[in-house]
Amino acid sequence: MTVSVTFWGVRGSISCCSAEYTEYGGNTSCVQADFDGKTVIFDAGSGLRTLGEHLIKQNKKDVTLLISHTHWDHICGFPFFSPIFEKDACVRIYAPLQPNGQPAKEIFELLMSTPFFPLPLNAIPSVLHFHSFRISEKFNLFDGEISIQTIALNHPNGAAGYRLNHNGKSVCYISDHEQKPTDASDELINFVKGADLMIFDTMYTPQEYPLFTGWGHSSWEQVVRLAKAAGVKRTALFHHAPTHTDAIMHDIEQQVQKEDSGFFAAKENTTIIL
Ligand SMILES: [Zn+2]
Ligand SMILES: [Zn+2]
Numbered sequence: 001m002t003v004s005v006t007f008w009g010v011r012g013s014i015s016c017c018s019a020e021y022t023e024y025g026g027n028t029s030c031v032q033a034d035f036d037g038k039t040v041i042f043d044a045g046s047g048l049r050t051l052g053e054h055l056i057k058q059n060k061k062d063v064t065l066l067i068s069h070t071h072w073d074h075i076c077g078f079p080f081f082s083p084i085f086e087k088d089a090c091v092r093i094y095a096p097l098q099p100n101g102q103p104a105k106e107i108f109e110l111l112m113s114t115p116f117f118p119l120p121l122n123a124i125p126s127v128l129h130f131h132s133f134r135i136s137e138k139f140n141l142f143d144g145e146i147s148i149q150t151i152a153l154n155h156p157n158g159a160a161g162y163r164l165n166h167n168g169k170s171v172c173y174i175s176d177h178e179q180k181p182t183d184a185s186d187e188l189i190n191f192v193k194g195a196d197l198m199i200f201d202t203m204y205t206p207q208e209y210p211l212f213t214g215w216g217h218s219s220w221e222q223v224v225r226l227a228k229a230a231g232v233k234r235t236a237l238f239h240h241a242p243t244h245t246d247a248i249m250h251d252i253e254q255q256v257q258k259e260d261s262g263f264f265a266a267k268e269n270t271t272i273i274l
Contacts, residue, residue, distance in 0.1 A: 043066070170194070
């Protein structure tokens with residue numbers, strides 16, 4: 001059994017394209033998880049464009065996307081995702097209902113409408129299936145081969161965290177989320193308990209965090225505590241701040257590894273085998 005996770009976009013908020021971001025990468029949130037050849041994609045940030053090219057080369061035209069929330073940095077890659085322009089492709093999009101009950105399909109219709117984009121969603125040639133769910137609902141993919149749990153995250157306008165389980169292996173995707181230093185949050189500890197890999201929003205350093213409380217993102221210090229309490233095996237720092245150049249990311253990675261050697265900073269175009 002093989003489970004692999006590939007990072008196509010690791011940045012938060014907005015893409016960063018200059019030379020200072022070449023090592024860790026500048027594309028926004030997009031992660032591919034493969035469970036024995038079955039592909040699931042977390043979020044549709046700008047990294048989704050290059051993943052789309054990769055899937056087309058592999059002739060993979062049945063695609064499943066799990067969206068955490070619909071802030072721009074998590075959906076901006078969707079209109080540039082090559083499989084949606086293939087007539088024989090089928091793209092399934094799972095996303096939580098908005099806090100007001102609005103289904104995500106309506107947000108994607110807005111994203112792909114004038115004056116934001118020239119082609120409306122209903123002109124897309126591939127088959128698109130939208131599945132809305134209430135956060136905390138559970139569901140299955142691939143006839144039950146992958147079971148999915150969801151949890152409400154602490155983020156403006158809400159966001160869904162995911163846990164995917166397959167044949168005794170589990171991957172958690174927790175972005176975007178503010179883990180408060182005082183928050184014992186047993187619910188989240190139980191949710192990620194014993195995960196083989198946890199991908200977690202660690203946008204801020206411990207020094208930066210007090211300046212941005214309430215913005216809906218965590219510092220790595222808070223996540224180290226959570227990962228230890230939950231017995232998580234490996235944790236990927238994720239949703240790197242646009243101000244964190246490669247030099248700063250190196251420094252952050254060294255600091256966090258002194259606290260917990262199971263931590264690493266997610267880098268674009270790298271694959272982790274679980
Ligand atoms: Zn974000
Ligand atoms: Zn967000």
